[in-house]
Amino acid sequence: MTEWLDDAQQAAWRKLIEVVEVLPGALDSQLRRDAELSHFDYFTLAMLSEAPGRTLRMTALAELTNSSLPRLSHVASRLEQRGYLERAQCPDDRRATVATLTEAGWQKVVATAPGHVGTVRDLVFADLDASDVADLDRIMARVLGRLNR
Numbered sequence: 001m002t003e004w005l006d007d008a009q010q011a012a013w014r015k016l017i018e019v020v021e022v023l024p025g026a027l028d029s030q031l032r033r034d035a036e037l038s039h040f041d042y043f044t045l046a047m048l049s050e051a052p053g054r055t056l057r058m059t060a061l062a063e064l065t066n067s068s069l070p071r072l073s074h075v076a077s078r079l080e081q082r083g084y085l086e087r088a089q090c091p092d093d094r095r096a097t098v099a100t101l102t103e104a105g106w107q108k109v110v111a112t113a114p115g116h117v118g119t120v121r122d123l124v125f126a127d128l129d130a131s132d133v134a135d136l137d138r139i140m141a142r143v144l145g146r147l148n149r
């Protein structure tokens with residue numbers, strides 16, 4: 001016989017599913033409205049902005065953005081057309097491709113970050129105290145640890 005979630009687990013699970021379903025759309029809406037970027041576009045640019053030399057191998061960027069390489073390549077093409085990143089053959093490994101954030105891409109991140117951070121603070125952190133934030137971090141680390149095994 002299948003064992004069901006207990007009442008406390010069921011309540012927490014349903015809230016988690018609602019956050020997983022609702023939050024991405026809210027973040028995407030703000031970024032599309034204010035910066036003409038999808039959340040994934042912005043996340044891709046942000047990960048490059050934090051990399052040494054603002055450059056990463058496409059495989060590393062796919063891992064950082066939790067994306068497949070085909071999806072990332074499609075998004076990179078779109079961002080490249082807009083002048084936000086450039087792709088080139090990796091100088092150390094001719095089989096690999098690197099993505100580099102352009103100056104225009106850097107400026108887009110700098111201009112977009114305040115609105116995005118404000119939205120994240122408002123939607124996720126506004127009603128949490130420092131203890132709640134620490135709990136959220138601890139809990140998400142445990143869940144991600146299990147998922148990434």
